[in-house]
Amino acid sequence: MSEIVDNAPADEPLDHSIFEADIEGQAMNMQYLQRILGWARPHRRTAAVSILLVLGASMLAVLLPVVISRVVIDGIIMGEPDALLPDFGMNAFNEAIVRLTGLSPLVSACLVYAGFTIACHTLYHLHRVTFSRTVLASLRDMRRDLFAHMERRPSSFYDRVAVGRIMTRITNDVQALFDLLMGLGMLIGEFVPFFLGLGIMLAIDVELTLYLLLAVPLFWAITYFFRQATRRVYRAIRNTVSLLNQNLQENLSGMQVVQLSNREARNLERYRNINDENRAQEVHAINLESSYGAFMDNMVNMALAVIIWVGGGNALQDAISLGSVILFTQFVDMFIRPIRVLGQQYNILFRAMASAERIFQALDWHEQVREPEQPASLPSRLEGRIEFRHLTFGYDPRDPVLHDVSFTVAPGEKLAVVGPTGSGKSTLIRLLGRFYNFADGTIFLDGIDLNRIRAGDVRARVGVVLQDFHIFSGTILDNIHLGNPAISREDAIRAARMVHADAFIEALPAGYDEPLVERGQNLSQGQRQLLAFARVLAADPEILILDEATASIDTETELLIQAALRTVMTHRTAIVIAHRLQTIQEVDRILVLKDGRVKELGTHEELMAARGVYYTLNQLQFQDVGLKPDAH
Amino acid sequence: MRSLLRLTFYLKRYAWSFGFAVVGMIAARGLEGTIPLFVKLGIDRVAAGQAAVAGGTTDAVSATSALLLPALGIVGCVILQMLVTIGYRIAMRRIGVNAAFDLRNRLYAHLQRQGPGFYARFTIGDLMARAINDITLCREILAGAIRMTLILLLTAIIGVIFMFSLSPALTLAILLPMPLIGLVAYAYSKRIYSRSQLVQEGFAGLSTFVQENLNGIRTVQAMAQEDREIERFSAVNQDFADRNLNLFRTTSFLGALMPILAATGTLIIVSYGSVLLDRGDISIGTFAAFFSYLALVLWPVREAGSLVTQWQRGASGTVRLFEILDYEPEIEDRPSNEFPDLSGRISVRNLSYRYEGKQRWALDHISFDVAQGETIAIVGRVGSGKSTLLRLFVRLLDPTEGDILLDGHPISGYPLNFLRERVCLVLQDPFLFAESLGDNIAYDDPDRDHQEILEVARAAALNETIDAFPEGLDTVLGERGVTLSGGQKQRTALARGLIRRTPLLILDDCFSAVDTETEERILSGLKRLRADHTTLLVSHRVSTARHADRILVLEAGRIVEMGTHRELLDRGGFYADLERAQRNRTGSEEATGARSMAEVTR
DSSP states (O other), rough: SSSSSSSSOOTTTOOGGGGTSOOOOOOOOHHHHHHHHTTTTTGGGOOOOOHHHHHHHHHHHHHHHHIIIIIIIIIIIIIITTTOOTTTTTTHHHHHHHHHHHHHHHHHHHHHHHHHHHHHHHHHHHHHHHHHHHHHHHHHHHHHHHHHHHTTOHHHHHHSSOOHHHHIIIIIIIHHHHHHHHHHHHHHHHOOOOOOHHHHHHHHHHHHHHHHTTTTHHHHHHHHHHHHHHHHHHHHHHHHHHHEEEEHOOOHTHHHHHHTTTOOOHHHHHHHHHHHHHHHHHHHHHHHHHHHHHHHHTTHHHHHHHHHIIIHHHHHHHHHOOOHHHHHHHHHHHHHHHHHHHHHHHHHHHHHHHHHHHHHHHHHHHOOOOOOOOOOOOOOSSOOEEEEEEEEEEBBBBBBBBEEEEEEEEEEEEEEEETTTTTTHHHHHHHHHTSSSEEEEEEEEEEEEEGGHHHHHHHHHHEESSSSSSOSSSHHHHHHHHTOTTOOOOOHHHHHHHHHHHHHHHTTTTGGGGGGGGGGGGSSSSHHHHHHHHHHHOOSSSEEEOOOOOOOOOOOHHHHHHHHHHHHHTTTTEEEEEOOOHHHHHEEEEEEEETTHHHHHHHHHHHHTSHHHHHHHHHHSSOOOOSSSSOO | OOHHHTTTHEEEEEEEEHHHHHHHHHHHHHHHHHHHHOOOOOHHHHHHHHHHHHHHHSSSHHHHHHTTHHHHHHHHHHHHHHHHHHEEEHHHHHHHHHHHHHHHHHHHHHHHHHOHHHHHHHHHHHHHHIIIHHHHHHHIIIIIHHHHHHHHHHHHHHHHHHHHHHHHHHHHHHHHHHHHEEEEHHHHHHHHHHHHHHHHHHHHHHHHHHHHHHHTTHHHTTOHHHHHHHHHHHHHHHHHHHHHHHHHHHHHHHHHHHHHHHHHHHHHHHHHHHHHHTTSOOOOOHHHHHHHHHHHHHHHHHHHHHHHHHHHHHHHHHHHHHHHHHHHOOOOOOOOOOOOOOOOOEEEEEEEOOOTTOSSSEEEEEEEEOOTTOOEEEEEEETSSHHHHHHEEEEEEEOEEEEEETTTEEEEGSSSHHHHHHHHEEEEEEEOOOOOOHHHHHHTTTOOOHHHHHHHHHTOOOOHHHHTTTGGOOBBBSSSSOOOOOOHHHHHHHHHHHHHHSEEEEEEEETTTTTHHHHHHHHHHHHHTTTSEEEEEEOHHHHTTTSSSEEEETTTTEEEEEHHHHHHHHSHHHHHHHHHHHHHHTTOOOOOOOSSSSOOOO
């Protein structure tokens, strides 16, 4: 995705709700299929080989019953290989082998049969392997493209769309396409022998074949009606199952509240009701499935009656041989299987089309941070001067979060941003990290318009430590240097030491090489914060942006963190969203935001003297509330 | 395998359906075995007719009429078999569905009786997996594996009986390769099973990677790690594709091997059958019918292997499920006689608690009394035993030693429902349900009226939040609705506790995410609502604690200080130090509280 596409101008909000919408199964969409097959294009040679293999295998497969009926039964047992009836050269082939080897015709026929069987199934096997290889490779590529695409969507996207929605697209939805394509492969494997077998049957007895063909529309229609009937039931089952799971999941998550509120009986009752509904739908589905399954499994044998009656009658009139009657009985299964497989694939198709829609929805979503056409080049070391000039910004442009924000931070200065929830503090620093597009107003970095600098360049110079410390799976060391080749092992360890993270790291069994798993659950909140500091220190950005964590941390770790913070801020311009009074004491100036506007800006003393918002905030915290929860 | 026996409980519960199904299966297999007999009869009559027509003893038309019986016989068998099959399938599958229904309800009720020890041991993800997958496995055992096993056995037995009645010699001959085919099938299904496990693991790995990555997408982008993450994803993705290919290669190979091995049966019929036919031991119809019977007996031989793995999977599923269902709730409920309502007078006697596997006492023989209507603040470091103490009051935990007396009776003597109706604990972590705001506040009793809810909402300083939503109390929370800030969540949880007006209210550090201005309002709300009721509250802030009647300082599970704010300051102990530390941290002499500047922000 190198080209820069912007599918909506900044002042027109994108509709992210499409990612939340439930997409039900829909009919075959050739455009989608074509697009899916686009990923198979690089692997088309393997696919072509696979198709050739299935053709060969199918040909051998339909000749096997011919060997039994026309060669063994008619030729050898009955001794009257009716020359008028086609045998596709099998009798001649067998006689040739007999002449060549001197074996008895029966032994030779057995060898032919064995040889054909082995060859046929070997080809089928190779077909299946090559086919699944093609499908796997195509979808592997698709999944990688999808992941890479999502990886580059900006924060404004992830603000609106739940991570789970994207995750299922990358995992389950691609998997549904896998089922679809493998199912298509299965259909090829069923339909090719079906048509070849049909050809053989027509060549031998047109009348009997036509009678048998009457079953096809019948089975087709019944399969169709069955799928129609089950669609609603299956949907109801899916819904009730997901309701059951949601209910259980939520109940487990809030179990203590449930128990402390004495809600057990009521919740069980509610769960039982959903469960009841689920059972009713399941029973409904069972009735339909059992009837349809038994019909499809058993009605095939009806063909035997037709073969005996019609085929036997024709044999008596010498129109066909006895072997041919037996041949038809052997083709019965091959005749009905494609319909049955198609029936099975039907649901997969619906699900896959819905998945395809979801996948393409994501792939076609081009929201991104606008990159400059002619990016400014940055000096090797920035001074670190930041200026906000008349900046107005809103995630929804009609509803600005920041109004006309202007202020300047001098190189090396430390600025704390304080203000109540929703005052726009986080937004301010996100804009500085170039996570969002903005057009109304300007931010300057060393006098250069931020919009003229590529996002990647900005982020290399502006170190951001967010509240949510993401730990990448890998070792501690990996998490400090993040694959940056410019950071040596020694650098990383030095950084850890400087933020006092070395004590806990060295206490780990493998020290710096200790693997971290699952969002770093083996680390405490405080340790993770220290690690985040080490990471930013190792990267050595000119400007530091920090969203201080609010979670309660024990006093000792908090002291460590404060010390580390001091280290990290040294020789850097820093903007901190401060939640702790102690942090505020470390900074040069304080900016008070309220309702998206800069209310006050100055040193602690200045702001206290001004008796404004900051003063009130402070007073509120320190005054004697004069209240007792109890009046005694 | 023993765990599977426990599922027989459900077979017994639905014994009538099961009996009906077994009879149906036998009938269906019998009918299935009869069809080739009619085919044989038809072919023999065609052969005889051909000979007779050729010999001039009869004409084609009358010979054809002899085919009516076999043709109609087949039609009859097919229709009957279909009807019987529908019947027994429905019966068997209903057993599975009903058992799953019962198991789900049983599991749900069981989970609701478990305490924190249980939930520390089993994660929610683990329990969800058991509830979803393992119940499905049990259902598949009951409706699937048992049915398939019976069908395969019956098919093989009935097939052999029919074949034997036609030609014992040919039957014995074609049975020869069967054990070999069965063994190969079994060996391969084991391999397929283990490889499909690998595929599932691969998928889980893929999902975990994507989830972790997307959850940290802001950091990934802030650190410009996109390319590196995509590269790492490619490796995981490739690994998943490889595992899949491995699985498919194995299944496909088995798919090729089976018909090749089965062809030995066909060859035996063709070769040995022709000899027997030549000798006149069997008819041409029998010869043809054996192809059908071969297919009949091959089927069970082929399927036996995958059936074994299905049983194995089912067995491990039932083990996992019954591990949960057999877990005894750690809190024993004692249904007991009626008690008068509680006043909220507490006396704690020698109370001790030690967590399983730990050496140290979390609470070390503490005793204190609280009068009705008193407010006690509990202060102490992380790990000093505050939360443990609070949990003991609502019997989320039971003491290792000692007792808590409420109105002079040990709380273990009260029925659990009775106790929890009268003692309300508001947890530190404010869990809210994905329901409306009003339903969350009135969680204990959804029938409470609007006025009542609004009143406690005001006391919890939540009224402005409610007014700010267009739908007010009906605003739905959670993923599909509105996300509240940390402070709003805590206030909602507080309102949920307040609305119950219990004689004893316990607050576990419930204001940590609430800003100072709001906390002030809440404290006055508390004062109004709980004037005559006992309240215990944990806080890290001296500014909150000082408003309590008395303050209790816990350190390493012991009470180190207890008294009023003034008394403790004069004593110059832990509390006084804490007060000084919090005051110093603000850098202001008049300060007494160190607290967060604002509510938790994103």
